[in-house]
Amino acid sequence: MKAKAPFSTAIAIGFGLLTLLAYFLPNLLGFLRDLLIEWALGIVAFALLIGVVNLLAVHWRKVRSGAKGVYSAVLILSFAVTLIVVAWNKPTGQWSLWLFDYVQIPVEASLMAVVAVALIYAAARLLRRRMNGMLWVFFITALLILAGSAPLYFVQGVDLQGLRSFIANALAVAGARGILLGVALGVVATGVRILLGADRPYSG
Amino acid sequence: MNWLGILWDSLGLLFLGFAFVLVIVFTLTGRKPAPRSLRDMPVFSRLRDAVGLAVEAGTRLHVSTGWGGVLGLRGLSGVLGLSMLERITRAASASDRPPVATAGESALAILSQDTWRGIHRSTNPEENLLAAQLVGLTPFSYAAGVLPVIYDEQVSATVLAGHFGSEVALLTDAAERQKSLVVAGSDNLPAQAVLYASAGETLIGEELFASGAYLNAGPMHQASLRSQDVIRWLLILVILFGAIARWVGSL
Numbered sequence: 001m002k003a004k005a006p007f008s009t010a011i012a013i014g015f016g017l018l019t020l021l022a023y024f025l026p027n028l029l030g031f032l033r034d035l036l037i038e039w040a041l042g043i044v045a046f047a048l049l050i051g052v053v054n055l056l057a058v059h060w061r062k063v064r065s066g067a068k069g070v071y072s073a074v075l076i077l078s079f080a081v082t083l084i085v086v087a088w089n090k091p092t093g094q095w096s097l098w099l100f101d102y103v104q105i106p107v108e109a110s111l112m113a114v115v116a117v118a119l120i121y122a123a124a125r126l127l128r129r130r131m132n133g134m135l136w137v138f139f140i141t142a143l144l145i146l147a148g149s150a151p152l153y154f155v156q157g158v159d160l161q162g163l164r165s166f167i168a169n170a171l172a173v174a175g176a177r178g179i180l181l182g183v184a185l186g187v188v189a190t191g192v193r194i195l196l197g198a199d200r201p202y203s204g
Numbered sequence: 205m206n207w208l209g210i211l212w213d214s215l216g217l218l219f220l221g222f223a224f225v226l227v228i229v230f231t232l233t234g235r236k237p238a239p240r241s242l243r244d245m246p247v248f249s250r251l252r253d254a255v256g257l258a259v260e261a262g263t264r265l266h267v268s269t270g271w272g273g274v275l276g277l278r279g280l281s282g283v284l285g286l287s288m289l290e291r292i293t294r295a296a297s298a299s300d301r302p303p304v305a306t307a308g309e310s311a312l313a314i315l316s317q318d319t320w321r322g323i324h325r326s327t328n329p330e331e332n333l334l335a336a337q338l339v340g341l342t343p344f345s346y347a348a349g350v351l352p353v354i355y356d357e358q359v360s361a362t363v364l365a366g367h368f369g370s371e372v373a374l375l376t377d378a379a380e381r382q383k384s385l386v387v388a389g390s391d392n393l394p395a396q397a398v399l400y401a402s403a404g405e406t407l408i409g410e411e412l413f414a415s416g417a418y419l420n421a422g423p424m425h426q427a428s429l430r431s432q433d434v435i436r437w438l439l440i441l442v443i444l445f446g447a448i449a450r451w452v453g454s455l
Contacts, residue, residue, distance in 0.1 A: 044275065044310070048310045049310075054338050104342075108345075118402070119398065119402060176393055179409040186409075188223050201319070
C-alpha cells in the first residue's frame with residue numbers, strides 16, 4: 001500500500017468494504033448501503049457541474065487563442081441556448097424536447113452513420129496490413145452473418161440463416177461468455193486491489 | 205433455511221474472500237524470489253517504446269478513459285484507464301509535452317486531472333486545465349470531443365482504456381490517419397469487436413485488466429494476475445464438471 005495520503009486511502013478502503021459487506025448482508029447493513037450510494041450519487045452530480053465548467057473553460061480558452069475557435073464558439077453558444085431554453089421551458093417542455101429531437105438526435109445519428117463508414121474503411125485497411133489466420137476467420141464470419149441476415153432469394157440450397165443462427169447462438173455466445181468471464185475475473189481482481197489500496201484512482 | 209441454502213447465499217462472499225486471500229498470499233510470496241515471467245504481450249512493449257519515442261521526439265501521448273464513469277461494473281475499466289494514465293504520465297514525465305487525458309464522464313475527468321497533477325504538480329493553470337479534459341457527456345459527443353485532441357495535439361500514441369461503445373471506431377480511425385500507435389481495450393463486448401477490426405493493438409477481455417502487471421505497477425498487480433489464473437482454472441473445472449454432470453443426468 002502506498003504510504004502517501006493514508007487518510008484518503010483509509011476512507012476509500014473503509015467505505016468500500018462497508019458497501020461490499022452491505023451488499024452481502026442486506027438485512028443488517030442495507031440501510032447503510034443505500035445511504036452511501038445516495039452520497040456517491042450526490043458527489044457524482046456535483047462532479048458533473050465541475051466537469052461542465054472544465055469543458056467550458058477549455059473551449060473559452062480556444063476561442064480566445066483563435067485556434068479553431070469557431071467550433072468552440074459554436075459549442076459555448078449552443079450550451080448557452082440549451083441552458084436558457086431548458087431553464088425557461090423545463091426539461092420536458094415542448095422547446096426542450098424540440099432541441100433534443102431535432103438537434104441532438106440527428107447529430108448523433110449522423111455520427112453513427114460515420115461509424116459505419118469508418119468501420120468499412122478500417123476493415124479494408126486491416127486486410128492490407130495485418131492479414132493472418134484469425135483475421136480470415138473474423139472476415140469470413142462477418143460475411144456469413146451479413147449473408148445470413150439478408151433475404152438472398154437467388155441463393156438456393158444453402159441454409160444461410162441456419163448457419164447464421166448457429167454462429168450467433170452457439171459459437172459467438174460461447175466466445176462472448178469466455179471473454180465476459182475473463183472480464184469478470186479482471187473486475188474482481190481490480191476491485192480487490194482497490195480495496196487493498198494498491199490501485200488508487202485518487203491522490204488525496 | 206438449511207445449510208445448503210446458507211452456503212448458496214454466501215457463495216459470492218466466499219468467492220470474494222478467496223480472491224482476497226489469493227491476492228494477499230501471492231503478494232507476500234511473490235516479493236522475495238525473482239519475479240515470475242509473464243506471457244509475452246507485444247502490445248505492452250510497443251507501448252513502452254512509444255512512450256520513449258514520444259519523450260525523445262517531443263510529441264504527446266493521449267490517454268482516454270471512456271465514458272463509463274466510476275460507479276457500477278463498467279466503472280472499473282475506467283479505473284484501469286486511470287492506472288494506465290498514471291504509469292504513462294510517470295514514464296513520460298521528462299517530456300516537454302506531457303500526456304493529455306480525455307474522458308466522457310465528469311468524475312473520470314476530475315480523477316484524470318488529479319492523477320496528472322499528482323505527478324506533474326504544475327503551477328501553470330493553463331497546463332493544468334488542458335491536461336485532463338471532459339470532452340463530452342454522451343458517447344457520440346465524447347467521440348466528437350476527442351477527435352480534435354487526436355488531430356491537433358501532435359499525438360504519437362493513443363491509449364483507449366475504459367468503457368466505450370461502437371463510437372470508438374471514430375477515435376481509432378482518427379488516430380490511424382495521424383499514423384499514431386493505438387492501444388485500445390474495453391470491458392464492453394461490442395467495443396471489443398470494433399476495436400479488433402479497427403485498432404492497431406487491441407486488448408481483448410481480461411488483457412486490459414492485466415495492464416498494471418505488464419506496466420510494472422507493483423507486486424500486487426502481478427499477484428492479482430496469478431490469482432486470476434488460479435480462479436480461472438477452478439472455473440474451467442466447475443464448468444466441465446457441470447457439463448459432464450448434466451450429460452450424465454440426461455442419459
